[in-house]
Amino acid sequence: MINIRITAEKAKTVPSIIKENNSPLCLINEISESASKRCLIGQKELSAPGMSGGRGLLLISENEGLCQRDIVRSTGKKKSNVSLMLSKFERDGYIVRRTDETDRRETRIFLTEKGKCSARVLHEKYRETEKKLTEGFTSNEYETFVKLLSKARENLQK
Numbered sequence: 001m002i003n004i005r006i007t008a009e010k011a012k013t014v015p016s017i018i019k020e021n022n023s024p025l026c027l028i029n030e031i032s033e034s035a036s037k038r039c040l041i042g043q044k045e046l047s048a049p050g051m052s053g054g055r056g057l058l059l060i061s062e063n064e065g066l067c068q069r070d071i072v073r074s075t076g077k078k079k080s081n082v083s084l085m086l087s088k089f090e091r092d093g094y095i096v097r098r099t100d101e102t103d104r105r106e107t108r109i110f111l112t113e114k115g116k117c118s119a120r121v122l123h124e125k126y127r128e129t130e131k132k133l134t135e136g137f138t139s140n141e142y143e144t145f146v147k148l149l150s151k152a153r154e155n156l157q158k
Helices: 024-039 053-062 068-075 079-091 113-133 139-157
Strands: 095-099 107-111
Touching: 024 113, 053 068, 053 079, 053 107, 053 113, 068 079, 068 107, 079 095, 107 113
Parallel strands: none
Antiparallel strands: 095 107
């Protein structure tokens, strides 16, 4: 839980949403940070600017042979951020890029053994984190939770 100490004088300049620790945005942010930390324990090298590198690695593992443009479309992230992530993955030995045999203009992305191993570990950590996140939920609560989060995401994408 966030514990913010603010003097009365400074409180006038701090947005009320920051003072209110149970606001939806603060809760979502806190949950996101906690979940990311749980999923990326021991995988710090997978972090990438503007994007969870873990999420990028999982996307590649589920769609081997995709190109950078496919990742940009699937994630909605900036082309430059995806490019940085892929360069970092390649430098660190998680992926290799190969020219498409039928279209020499395309470069396809594949995981190395190191990348496949990391993707398996990440996938398991994501499952464990989701299980922990929804621990104690009834099936109705789980369904409602997912519906509300999906609706919130749709609202922000409008």
